[in-house]
Amino acid sequence: MIGIIDYKAGNLLNVSHAVNRLGYEAVITDDTDLLSKAEALILPGVGAFGSCVENFRNSGLQPFVDKWINDGKYILGICVGMQMLFERSFEMGEYKGLGYFKGDVVRFEEPLKVPHMGWNTLNINRPDPLLDGVENGNYVYFVHSYHALADKNDVIAYTDYGTDVTAIIGRENIYATQFHPEKSSKTGELILKNYLTIATGGEK
Amino acid sequence: MLAKRIIPCLDVDRGRVVKGKKFEGIKDVDDPVRLAKRYSDEGADELVFYDITASSDERDIFIDTVREISHNITIPFTVGGGVKSVEDFRKLLLAGADKISVNSQAVRRPELIREAAEIFGSQCVVISIDAKRNDRNSWDVYVKGGRENTGLDAIDWAVMAQQLGAGEVCINSIDEDGVKGGFDLKLIKRLSEVLSIPIIASGGAGKMEHFLDVFNAGADAGLAASIFHYNEIPITGLKEYLFENDIPVRR
Numbered sequence A: 001m002i003g004i005i006d007y008k009a010g011n012l013l014n015v016s017h018a019v020n021r022l023g024y025e026a027v028i029t030d031d032t033d034l035l036s037k038a039e040a041l042i043l044p045g046v047g048a049f050g051s052c053v054e055n056f057r058n059s060g061l062q063p064f065v066d067k068w069i070n071d072g073k074y075i076l077g078i079c080v081g082m083q084m085l086f087e088r089s090f091e092m093g094e095y096k097g098l099g100y101f102k103g104d105v106v107r108f109e110e111p112l113k114v115p116h117m118g119w120n121t122l123n124i125n126r127p128d129p130l131l132d133g134v135e136n137g138n139y140v141y142f143v144h145s146y147h148a149l150a151d152k153n154d155v156i157a158y159t160d161y162g163t164d165v166t167a168i169i170g171r172e173n174i175y176a177t178q179f180h181p182e183k184s185s186k187t188g189e190l191i192l193k194n195y196l197t198i199a200t201g202g203e204k
Numbered sequence B: 001m002l003a004k005r006i007i008p009c010l011d012v013d014r015g016r017v018v019k020g021k022k023f024e025g026i027k028d029v030d031d032p033v034r035l036a037k038r039y040s041d042e043g044a045d046e047l048v049f050y051d052i053t054a055s056s057d058e059r060d061i062f063i064d065t066v067r068e069i070s071h072n073i074t075i076p077f078t079v080g081g082g083v084k085s086v087e088d089f090r091k092l093l094l095a096g097a098d099k100i101s102v103n104s105q106a107v108r109r110p111e112l113i114r115e116a117a118e119i120f121g122s123q124c125v126v127i128s129i130d131a132k133r134n135d136r137n138s139w140d141v142y143v144k145g146g147r148e149n150t151g152l153d154a155i156d157w158a159v160m161a162q163q164l165g166a167g168e169v170c171i172n173s174i175d176e177d178g179v180k181g182g183f184d185l186k187l188i189k190r191l192s193e194v195l196s197i198p199i200i201a202s203g204g205a206g207k208m209e210h211f212l213d214v215f216n217a218g219a220d221a222g223l224a225a226s227i228f229h230y231n232e233i234p235i236t237g238l239k240e241y242l243f244e245n246d247i248p249v250r251r
Helices: A013-021 A049-058 A062-070 A185-200 B032-042 B056-072 B086-094 B104-108 B111-120 B154-164 B185-194 B208-216 B235-244
Strands: A002-005 A026-029 A040-043 A075-078 A086-089 A101-107 A116-121 A139-144 A146-150 A155-161 A163-171 A174-177 B005-013 B016-018 B028-030 B047-051 B077-080 B099-102 B125-133 B139-143 B148-153 B168-173 B199-202 B221-224
Touching (some): A013 A185, A013 B056, A040 A062, A040 A185, A062 A075, A086 A146, A116 A155, A139 A155, A146 A163, B005 B235, B016 B032, B028 B032, B032 B047, B032 B235, B047 B056, B056 B077, B086 B099, B086 B111, B099 B111, B104 B111, B104 B139, B111 B125, B111 B154, B125 B154, B139 B154, B148 B154, B154 B185, B185 B199, B185 B208, B208 B235
Parallel strands (some): A002 A026, A002 A040, A040 A075, A086 A101, B005 B047, B005 B221, B125 B168, B168 B199, B199 B221
Antiparallel strands (some): A101 A146, A116 A139, A155 A163, B016 B028, B139 B148
16 A cells, blocks of 8 residues: 555645556555555645645654654655755745755746746656666656755756756655656656555565 | 647536537537547647536536546646636645636636635646737737627736736637637737746647747647547647657657
8 A cells, every 4th residue: 555645735636546547555644553554655745835844744744754764664755745855945935844855945047937837858867766667858747836956966867947957866765756757647657656666566 | 858738628518528619509529538538648748628518516527527537647637617716726626637727707806816826836727818809919808708808908917817826828819719720929929028937829720830830939838629639630740740840849
């Protein structure tokens, strides 16, 4: 079973559908007893960083997620769920993130169109089993106005939007994507499938 | 590099896709989920669904359709038609829609854009504008399916919607709609000069060249309905054509 962390941050159904399509059971919940039975976790996020991180902390989920990560179990952040893993965000103020990855989350600069919305290419920074079968230049779907300035060693793939934009990061048992794998057609499906295989050892 | 998007548009009436509302005599085209899957497989970048029956009891049928679509496709989709409150947004987003498009109701009450953007984020608020050329070298905003001139200037309204928090503009040219003579390029050029959010061009597509022209004029996405429904322009072929003409597209 795959646990999708529900902290009232937008619609999580599409992530759950995508997990189901790959043959895995998914549970959307904020119940840590239930989440602790999961083989792997997904941390989604839609909306503003500040309200997401505040809802996350208020839900009391942080100690659970901290322990989960320290125990070496797998978690995948998506979109704002990725940004929350960084140290700090400047979206409508200044907010402290969870700090699992070094770096800040900043707004795209003019004259770029904001949000960065649509299909953009993955430019692979370093090989990783998450990218099994994925080729340099494959397209995935982004929709975001802020992006993470990450340590190059953490970055698995960038995308190009005026500058090198962090598209996938990963370290040991923590993975995250800025784009939406659940909305990224076959490439997204493949990345999600790879994550679930890595995280569960292929057990469904 | 960010790709230009190709978006088929599906008008839904009581759970069925019908031929555009501006045509005489609505004609049943297909099952929305089947057509959506076909487009998703053929490489459409996004889909737009309009609920063309505005009555409230039929709204539930549409929400069921939205739910079924979200189960079955792996690309983003926008829904619209009679959306008038934050509660409408919530229902449609919870059913699986990625973006919600607002039109007449936002003209009536522009605050709707701000309210929705504050709660759900700008990324899911699409302002849809029906524009018609006037004799002052600009465009008026029309509502009620193009029947009523609001007197608002379309360019000014688009800018205001952006300021209120809209994350994308879908601009439908009433003059070109259904004519298949090409998009209103002047309108797209003018909008792309003043807006900093993505622009979806709608109305007028008849040939592959029209998409090339509208992307060169500054559109981020091109939207069409019947030419895709009846396969007059196959999406795969359209993307090959655009790629050969140096437009970045997802293939």
